[in-house]
Amino acid sequence: MDKNTDFNxxxxxxxxxxxxxxxxxPTMAVIAHQCPDCRVTVVDVNAERISAWNSETLxxxxxxxxxxxxxxxxxxxxxxTDIAGGIRANDIIFVSVNTPTKTFGAxxxxxxxxxxxxxxxxEILEYAESPKIVxxxxxxxxxxxxxxxxxxxxxxxxxxFDVLSNPEFLAEGTAIRDLENPDRVLIGSRETAAGxxxxxxxxxxxxxxxxxERILTSNIWSAELSKLVSNAFLAQRISSxxxxxxxxxxxxxxxxxxxxxxxxxxxxxxxxxxASIGFGGSCFKKDILNLVYxxxxxxxxxxxxxxxxxxAINEYQKERFVLNMMAAMFNSLAGKRIALxxxxxxxxxxxxxxxxxxxxxxxxxxxRAEVVITDPQALPNARIWAQGLTDRGAGSLFETGAGPKxxxxxxxxxxxxxxxxxxxxxxxxxxxGLDYERIFRTMIQPAFLFDGRNVLDHERLHAIGFNVYPIxxxxxxxx
Numbered sequence: 481m482d483k484n485t486d487f488n489x490x491x492x493x494x495x496x497x498x499x500x501x502x503x504x505x506p507t508m509a510v511i512a513h514q515c516p517d518c519r520v521t522v523v524d525v526n527a528e529r530i531s532a533w534n535s536e537t538l539x540x541x542x543x544x545x546x547x548x549x550x551x552x553x554x555x556x557x558x559x560x561t562d563i564a565g566g567i568r569a570n571d572i573i574f575v576s577v578n579t580p581t582k583t584f585g586a587x588x589x590x591x592x593x594x595x596x597x598x599x600x601x602x603e604i605l606e607y608a609e610s611p612k613i614v615x616x617x618x619x620x621x622x623x624x625x626x627x628x629x630x631x632x633x634x635x636x637x638x639x640x641f642d643v644l645s646n647p648e649f650l651a652e653g654t655a656i657r658d659l660e661n662p663d664r665v666l667i668g669s670r671e672t673a674a675g676x677x678x679x680x681x682x683x684x685x686x687x688x689x690x691x692x693e694r695i696l697t698s699n700i701w702s703a704e705l706s707k708l709v710s711n712a713f714l715a716q717r718i719s720s721x722x723x724x725x726x727x728x729x730x731x732x733x734x735x736x737x738x739x740x741x742x743x744x745x746x747x748x749x750x751x752x753x754x755a756s757i758g759f760g761g762s763c764f765k766k767d768i769l770n771l772v773y774x775x776x777x778x779x780x781x782x783x784x785x786x787x788x789x790x791x792a793i794n795e796y797q798k799e800r801f802v803l804n805m806m807a808a809m810f811n812s813l814a815g816k817r818i819a820l821x822x823x824x825x826x827x828x829x830x831x832x833x834x835x836x837x838x839x840x841x842x843x844x845x846x847x848r849a850e851v852v853i854t855d856p857q858a859l860p861n862a863r864i865w866a867q868g869l870t871d872r873g874a875g876s877l878f879e880t881g882a883g884p885k886x887x888x889x890x891x892x893x894x895x896x897x898x899x900x901x902x903x904x905x906x907x908x909x910x911x912x913g914l915d916y917e918r919i920f921r922t923m924i925q926p927a928f929l930f931d932g933r934n935v936l937d938h939e940r941l942h943a944i945g946f947n948v949y950p951i952x953x954x955x956x957x958x959x
Contacts, residue, residue: 492517493685496570498563498600500524500533502540502655502762502831503617503648504576509548510659512557514689521558523566533559541830541857544656567607572681574646575600576617581766590773592621592766601631604641611640613678617648619711619767621774622704625668642678644669645700647707652761653828665695668703675700708774711767712787717752718759719793725755725952726800735952736934755952757840757905757932758797760825762833765791798836801951802843805930808949808957809901814848817899817924821892822906822933823855823862830857836932837905838865841886845869850885854895856908859888893919901928907935920944926958 495511497504500522512520524530532539534553538546549557560566567573577600582593597618604614614632616625625643632641645668650658665686669679683695698706721739728735735755743750759765768791775784806813825835832838835858841851853862866886889895892911896902896919904911912935920927929946931938938948942956949955 492519493572493681494518494570495520495572495574495685496566497522497574497576497617498524498566498603499574499576499578499618500526500529500539500559501576501578502652503650504574505533505538505540506542506545506548506650506655507576507617507648507659508574509545509552509557510656511685512552512555513548514660515685516552516556518685519556519558519570520552521560521566521570523560523563525561525563527561530559530561541828542655543653543828548656563603564607567604567612568609570612571610572613572615572685573604574615574617575604579618579620579766581769587773590769592619592770594620594624594627597624598627598631601628605632605635608639608641612642613681614641614643615682616643616645616704619647619707619763619770620645620704621770622701622708624704625700640674642669642674643700644675644678644682645703646682647703649707649710652831653826660689662690662694665690666698666703666706667695668698668700671699708767708771711763712771712790714752715759715764715768715794716787716790718756718764719790719797721753721755722758722797722951723793725797728755728952729954732954733952734954738952755934756797756907757801757836757951758794760833760835760837761831765794765834798839799843801836801930801932802840804949805844805901805903805928806847808930808947808955809928812847813844815850816901817850817852818844818901818903819852819854819889819892819895819899821854821895821902821904821911822858822908823853824858824906827907827909828857830855830861832858832861832865835905840903840905840932841865842869845886850887852887852889852895852899854889854892855906856890856910858906859890863888893922897922898924899927900924901930903930904933904935907933912936916941916946917944920946 495518497508504522508520508522529539538549577596579592579597582588582591625645629643647666667679667682669675679697686695724738725735728738739753742748743753768787772784772788809816820837820841823832823835823837824830825832844851892914927946929941930949932951934951938950938956942948947957
């Protein structure tokens with residue numbers, strides 16, 4: 481392509497996404513599906529992941545994703561490990577690489593680790609031979625676009641790079657629906673002639689299926705910050721209702737009734753007011769801590785402390801859940817067998833990143849309990865977690881050298897057999913319809929049920945014989 485290509489003259493776009501994870505793969509699949517005249521390529525350094533995208537068993541479980549990929553793959557959707565070739569051949573490049581929390585150096589435990597993002601920016605600079613629109617899709621700290629611009633423009637010459645911010649607002653489990661019918665699409669750009677022109681190119685792609693009034697535009701810094709703030713606000717609501725759930729348990733109030741009354745206030749609304757064991761996933765904790773670090777960097781210590789409290793309440797809720805289990809089961813979990821119903825951080829995904837179930841499982845194992853894990857989608861990731869415990873050495877969690885006692889059982893009824901307690905960790909609908917009368921008969925008595933998601937019929941379970949401990953409601957016991 482000529483180095484002076486005018487993006488406005490292009491019709492059928494050639495689009496690349498660097499990063500084939502939970503965001504990049506589904507997003508590009510939907511773009512390819514909705515824009516059949518565009519050629520969409522997804523590249524990644526992980527050859528095993530790319531192979532899975534090209535197979536019948538995709539590396540990401542998401543309702544509706546299989547159908548979208550099958551419709552477009554091989555037609556105008558392609559998965560490859562050829563990053564250099566992809567950069568050379570495509571005009572629009574989405575960057576959707578991992579930006580985990582730093583585990584070392586300045587900002588460890590809070591700041592985003594940008595090494596993969598910077599490596600990608602330098603690869604684009606190295607291999608680009610024609611103008612590119614580079615789009616931040618990863619969640620990044622404010623002003624990251626400035627750093628990307630400086631890297632891309634460091635070589636000089638007449639190859640132009642225009643950087644945009646297009647944060648994702650996907651919820652795992654509904655990602656395809658969110659992509660096909662989004663609340664909004666946000667595109668941030670430099671407010672220069674070149675920046676606005678690049679922004680219009682991306683607007684036109686989304687406008688193929690998204691109503692124009694849902695496509696929001698802003699300056700690039702507002703777009704970068706909006707993603708962090710959006711996740712912080714959602715997590716704040718969860719931590720708020722979870723803090724109230726602790727008070728409800730002390731006062732014999734019912735958190736569900738309180739949430740219903742509060743949520744009917746039009747100024748507040750009902751969403752994200754379901755008390756639970758706490759939030760998980762790859763975004764909320766990471767993004768809030770990133771926001772905390774950003775505030776501290778700018779000397780806003782009181783603001784940082786406010787947002788840090790949202791994460792602190794979430795950690796408190798998970799610890800409180802385990803302590804309630806221990807208190808209910810006669811102040812000892814040693815030698816007791818406990819089935820965890822669900823290991824994914826939420827239903828309709830196999831993702832276990834920051835799942836509350838991991839915290840609970842490790843705490844139970846540290847108390848010398850035996851843990852049985854069941855989940856319809858997350859058992860492969862649960863096994864990876866368990867292997868990590870072994871690799872770290874059992875002695876880091878237990879006084880004995882025997883190692884953790886963990887079992888994986890696909891059938892939830894079979895998982896409960898011989899257990900002292902069940903703990904609902906994930907709100908999978910299938911757990912509502914189980915034959916709990918039969919399950920109860922296979923368990924060691926007295927049998928306990930801890931509903932970390934408040935999704936079961938507690939009165940019915942109590943009538944069957946369970947000692948039932950919900951979140952934010954009085955327990956139903958036979959003692």
